[in-house]
Amino acid sequence: MNQENIVLKTKDFNIFYGEKQAIFNMNLDICEKKVTAIIGPSGCGKSTLLRSFNRMNDFVPSFNCNGAIEFEKKNILKLDPMEVRTRIGMVFQKPNPFPKSIYNNIIWGPKIHGHKVNYDELVEDSLKKAALWDEVKDRLNESALELSGGQQQRLCIARTIAMKPEVILMDEPCSALDPKSTIKIEDLIDDLKNDYTIVIVTHNMQQAARVSDYTAFFYEGELIEFDYTDKLFTKPSNKQTEDYITGRFG
Amino acid sequence: MHRYAKKMEILARTLLGSCAFLSILTTIGIILVLSTETIEFFGQVSPLDFLFGTKWEPLLEPKSFGVLPLVSGTLMIMVGSGLIAIPIGLFTAVYLSEYSSFRTRQIIKPVLEILAGIPTIVYGYFALTFITPVLKNIFPDIEVFNALSGAIVVGIMILPMVSSLCDDAFQGVPRQLKDGGYALGATSFEVIGQVVIPAAASRIMAAFILALSRAIGETMAVTLAAGATPIFRVNPLESIQTMTAYIVQVSLGDTPAGGVEYLTCFAVASLLFVITLFMNVIGQSIMYRVKKKATR
Ligand SMILES: Nc1ncnc2c1ncn2[C@@H]1O[C@H](COP(=O)(O)OP(=O)(O)O)[C@@H](O)[C@H]1O
């Protein structure tokens, strides 16, 4: 498969928390401007791998790893983590807007990095891309905490977009949301892939099937199968994948 | 057997209940004593003269009972110690929560707790025999007993309280909020300064207020360091007297009970009680509001 441009590539990548190994010999390619879903039972290492792409595991004292993650021909593990995070954004499981106004949530990232841009335009543009503009355009100076959970999550997406990243990582972005908000975010992901490379972790297989181009199935820290989403869900080549997607375990 | 268990239950309830009741009774007792003696004092001295007078000479003829010199002395200690303990305590907490390794944290935390447990009289001698001589090298005119030394030592005393309460406040900020900042490529300094501190602002304020009210109530260290000169002025190099120090002076001296000189003690104590109660209520109510919000 994949004739496309590869943006992120893990090479024989292993992750340990202290003595315990969480990711085994991972070789996974993430294609440009596509949505790649990572599925697998809880505790199989989905978040662990995702958080390595933007060096968020650096904050875990017991974390260590070996191997490489290539990002545009450079090893992420050797880059400055702050720079990596400006180019690879992340949306978390629980919406986590800052206790600031909607406007200030969006401009916070660009501001601390001294991006010379017109903030009003940036706010409008980011909110439009995150499909939130129409709902909040009249109350940009209100606290972000007044928004509903689904709106907060889209604000977090807008906040990430405002940094103009190349990749957006999403760790179960809908697991704290109601079905209606979930659909909105899924539609949004479909629009966003025109401009961004997206990696989404989800334990919801229907969601993976709906939003992604590629799907990776993890089990106990190993990559079991990686293929086009259509193929993986209809004709999985591995018995474990088949058992998982048909709901026989996990 | 069953009857025995029931008897024990009743006994336990009575015993435990009366222990709890004891502390309430004590508080009520203190308030009663304070207020009856204070009322008697105000029967002889006008409250206006007491609250707004600038001359405190209750033991000399002609007597005057203006409490402002004691209030100004107390405020100098409060402000001075706050200027020292608030920034250093806050920075210590910032360091502990975002910069220190797990190991350093494991060392600094208990050290702060030990600092908090040292008897205050030890701090007083430390001020008198170490801080003041050091200050004398910088300010040759400084008096042996001076407000500056007292403020510094009280600042050191309340420092552990400030840093540990601020650290608690930072720990109360959800991990995911910090992650949100870091995921945008922010440095620790930006995350703590622009995300964590604003999110913990009210708890930090409460910490400051509680620490300052402790500074006001502090007695032995300031008595030793700052002396007993109740004069209405604001020169930190000169001796002052705080409200608490005055109470100690009268209690230890041979002032006869029942006289107006003796009653001053209770009036000053009441004022002190009202001020610290006020500050504690504000501090605690901020904390309470925050807790309620967090559990919603
Ligand atoms: N901070 C951590 N410290 C130690 N072990 C961890 C930590 N985070 C995750 N793990 C372990 O790593 C494994 C993978 O966890 P995770 O990546 O969160 O799984 P998933 O996201 O697929 O549910 C689990 O066994 C989990 O217990």
Ligand SMILES: [Mg+2]
């Ligand atoms: Mg996870």
